[in-house]
Amino acid sequence: MIQAEGILFVVTLALYCITMLLHFFYVAVKKPVLSKLAIRIQFGALLMHTAAIILRGIAMGRLPMANQYEFSTAFAWALTLLSLIFILKFSFPVLGAFASPVMLLLAVYAGVQKLNELRVIEANGIDSIRNLMPALRSSWLGIHVSTVIIAYGAFGVSFVLSIIFLLRDRMKENGFWDTHIPKKEKLDTISYRCVSVGMMFLTVTIGIGGVWAENAWGSYWTWDPKETWALVTWLIYLVYLHLRIRKGWNGRTAALLGVVGFICVLFTYIGVNTLLPGLHSYK
Amino acid sequence: MEILKKIYKFIASMKFAIILLIVVAAACVIGSLVPQGAMFEQYRDSYAERTAAFILAFRLDDVFHSWWFITLTALLCLSVLLCNLSRVRALILLTRNAKDPARAIVEAPTASASGIADPAPVMKRMRFYRPIQTAVDGKEVLFGYRNRLGFWGAWICHIGIVLIVLGYALGQMTLFSAEVYGTPGQTKPIENTQYNVTIDGFTTQRNETGFIEQYVTALTVKNTQTGEAQSGTSSVNHPAVLEGYKFYQTASGDAVRVTISEDGVPFESADLCVGEELTIDFLPGFSLFLNAYEPDHTGSPAYQILFFYNGQHMEVGKNYFAPGAVIDLNPFAITLSDPIEYTLLRVKKDSFAWLVLIGGILTSLGLFFALYVVPETLWAVQDEDGTWTVNGRSKKLAPLFREQFDRAVQKTEGKEASK
Numbered sequence: 001m002i003q004a005e006g007i008l009f010v011v012t013l014a015l016y017c018i019t020m021l022l023h024f025f026y027v028a029v030k031k032p033v034l035s036k037l038a039i040r041i042q043f044g045a046l047l048m049h050t051a052a053i054i055l056r057g058i059a060m061g062r063l064p065m066a067n068q069y070e071f072s073t074a075f076a077w078a079l080t081l082l083s084l085i086f087i088l089k090f091s092f093p094v095l096g097a098f099a100s101p102v103m104l105l106l107a108v109y110a111g112v113q114k115l116n117e118l119r120v121i122e123a124n125g126i127d128s129i130r131n132l133m134p135a136l137r138s139s140w141l142g143i144h145v146s147t148v149i150i151a152y153g154a155f156g157v158s159f160v161l162s163i164i165f166l167l168r169d170r171m172k173e174n175g176f177w178d179t180h181i182p183k184k185e186k187l188d189t190i191s192y193r194c195v196s197v198g199m200m201f202l203t204v205t206i207g208i209g210g211v212w213a214e215n216a217w218g219s220y221w222t223w224d225p226k227e228t229w230a231l232v233t234w235l236i237y238l239v240y241l242h243l244r245i246r247k248g249w250n251g252r253t254a255a256l257l258g259v260v261g262f263i264c265v266l267f268t269y270i271g272v273n274t275l276l277p278g279l280h281s282y283k
Numbered sequence: 284m285e286i287l288k289k290i291y292k293f294i295a296s297m298k299f300a301i302i303l304l305i306v307v308a309a310a311c312v313i314g315s316l317v318p319q320g321a322m323f324e325q326y327r328d329s330y331a332e333r334t335a336a337f338i339l340a341f342r343l344d345d346v347f348h349s350w351w352f353i354t355l356t357a358l359l360c361l362s363v364l365l366c367n368l369s370r371v372r373a374l375i376l377l378t379r380n381a382k383d384p385a386r387a388i389v390e391a392p393t394a395s396a397s398g399i400a401d402p403a404p405v406m407k408r409m410r411f412y413r414p415i416q417t418a419v420d421g422k423e424v425l426f427g428y429r430n431r432l433g434f435w436g437a438w439i440c441h442i443g444i445v446l447i448v449l450g451y452a453l454g455q456m457t458l459f460s461a462e463v464y465g466t467p468g469q470t471k472p473i474e475n476t477q478y479n480v481t482i483d484g485f486t487t488q489r490n491e492t493g494f495i496e497q498y499v500t501a502l503t504v505k506n507t508q509t510g511e512a513q514s515g516t517s518s519v520n521h522p523a524v525l526e527g528y529k530f531y532q533t534a535s536g537d538a539v540r541v542t543i544s545e546d547g548v549p550f551e552s553a554d555l556c557v558g559e560e561l562t563i564d565f566l567p568g569f570s571l572f573l574n575a576y577e578p579d580h581t582g583s584p585a586y587q588i589l590f591f592y593n594g595q596h597m598e599v600g601k602n603y604f605a606p607g608a609v610i611d612l613n614p615f616a617i618t619l620s621d622p623i624e625y626t627l628l629r630v631k632k633d634s635f636a637w638l639v640l641i642g643g644i645l646t647s648l649g650l651f652f653a654l655y656v657v658p659e660t661l662w663a664v665q666d667e668d669g670t671w672t673v674n675g676r677s678k679k680l681a682p683l684f685r686e687q688f689d690r691a692v693q694k695t696e697g698k699e700a701s702k
């Protein structure tokens with residue numbers, strides 16, 4: 001079962017590569033058929049990825065959201081899903097060309113985690129990753145992780161949109177960009193929609209984390225590094241929401257914050273685990 | 284007066300709020316990067332002497348409990364409260380005016396299209412199914428509005444945040460926290476309270492591969508003054524709530540049951556957890572301390588026991604004893620049982636956690652209202668020539684609203700909307 005999951009994961013990675021290349025070709029050659037194909041393959045990759053995650057759950061006999069590999073593959077999945085939704089909802093195929101490298105990078109990061117895990121399995125057997133310590137054996141875990149991957153996925157799309165926003169000024173002369181990338185005002189609003197999804201889910205994630213921590217450890221908030229960095233991320237996006245309301249501050253400043261916010265997300269997600277140990281270190 | 288007004292205005296301003304939010308975020312970053320709660324020497328070893336002194340002077344070793352962090356948080360709350368206070372009137376007016384056609388339609392629209400023969404289908408496409416029919420300034424008007432709750436989202440969110448901070452602060456100030464540990468059968472007092480805890484049982488549940496899945500303690504809490512008692516079980520993720528206190532299954536450890544006998548006749552027995560000292564009544568001044576249990580001490584399990592006399596460590600030549608061993612103190616003897624496990628429970632009482640929960644719910648609801656319940660107004664005015672001008676307003680998502688509006692006009696009228 002775990003091998004089948006591994007194979008599906010590799011196929012997913014390959015599909016992500018193809019998706020990215022097709023999105024790039026579309027932008028290079030400007031043939032709409034390529035973008036249609038890219039979107040179809042992205043959808044196929046999403047299905048394959050979903051299957052891999054489900055298989056993983058069956059192999060583990062639990063929700064597959066408890067260790068760094070499972071979390072990172074779910075994060076890549078969420079970004080793929082959300083970028084697909086935003087491409088289709090706003091008829092914005094060019095978004096794919098910018099989002100797919102981020103998607104692929106996250107999936108590759110998950111792949112690296114997978115390789116680490118294979119080493120652990122080889123050394124200690126599969127039970128060492130299948131079994132969860134008592135504190136993680138809680139139904140809150142599933143909700144907590146599901147909401148946070150949606151939040152991070154949405155912040156990821158907003159990051160990509162912010163980059164497009166910041167690059168848009170340089171794309172003036174080229175007719176293709178001008179007609180295929182929404183006007184700045186709309187880009188800014190779509191990015192705001194992404195941040196709205198992210199903020200809603202991040203808020204719920206932090207709240208659920210608090211309820212869970214209260215049940216598991218007796219304190220809903222302990223200033224553990226992961227918590228603190230989730231708060232930092234939350235505050236950055238809160239500044240984003242407030243800045244946007246002030247006249248003249250949406251647009252460039254908001255886009256810059258969209259970039260800074262996602263850097264915080266990545267630090268909360270990877271940096272904290274590797275640099276700042278705490279309760280969330282999955283050890 | 285003038286100056287007070289200015290201060291009030293500044294504190295209630297969005298500019299101040301944004302600065303504060305950034306500063307609080309920066310403080311959190313510092314608090315997560317500088318190890319918290321270490322000693323001067325540790326900072327001196329990791330950083331330069333000067334930096335270490337700086338860290339201590341500004342309480343960077345305990346950012347989240349420092350006077351300046353608390354002041355920042357208090358200022359943030361004050362700012363939110365004053366901001367909310369100053370906006371109440373405006374919000375009430377906004378909410379009221381939004382449903383009053385005469386007032387709502389004089390404000391600038393976000394999107395507009397004129398020369399429409401029949402406005403109803405356009406409005407329907409915008410999901411305004413039952414517009415109010417009325418007249419303003421002698422003109423026929425169709426009018427619809429929705430999602431006025433959205434005006435209040437930020438306001439509710441702000442109140443939620445203040446409740447969270449207030450609940451957290453009160454909770455920290457009045458927090459009761461202690462630990463009790465023991466082996467099944469033992470009764471221990473909860474420090475600084477009139478309660479004691481009896482460990483009725485302790486089990487470690489393992490799955491078929493031997494991996495520990497759960498620790499379960501059965502316990503009884505007794506009020507030593509009234510004699511009232513309550514029993515329950517506590518396991519990881521499922522604390523017991525007894526007599527107003529919460530008992531969290533926190534850890535477990537090794538213990539030994541020592542049986543003391545005289546001339547081979549046992550007359551006293553007690554459980555000794557790792558880290559505990561046992562004084563023996565009939566040997567005044569003498570005590571033994573269970574320092575560790577090592578399941579694999581040079582190939583076999585052993586207890587490490589230290590002996591003390593009047594607080595002085597006694598070298599007795601032997602410190603490791605296998606389970607079942609007998610320590611001979613002629614005519615007395617101490618027999619060590621096989622290892623048993625003790626359970627450690629954290630005892631907590633946070634009387635204000637409910638306030639934080641309500642604050643959290645309000646914050647989330649407020650956020651939802653602010654971000655997803657977007658106020659919209661749509662109205663059509665009949666022009667002199669009998670055709671209609673349809674207008675819509677949605678400030679928050681203007682570009683998206685405009686597109687949706689244009690599409691609705693295009694689909695029903697087959698023509699471009701004029702903006």
Ligand code: HEM
Nearest residue numbers: 241245295296297300359362363366434437440444650653
């Ligand atoms: C941690 C604290 C805070 C939280 C959680 C918070 C939350 C929010 C949210 C969610 C919004 C709506 C944003 C949107 O519609 O896109 C908002 C708007 C706003 N906030 Fe805050 N805020 C906080 C602090 C402050 C402070 C300190 C002020 C003080 C002046 C402030 C003033 C405002 C104002 C004036 C608005 C605009 C309201 C509106 O458009 O209806 N906020 N806030």
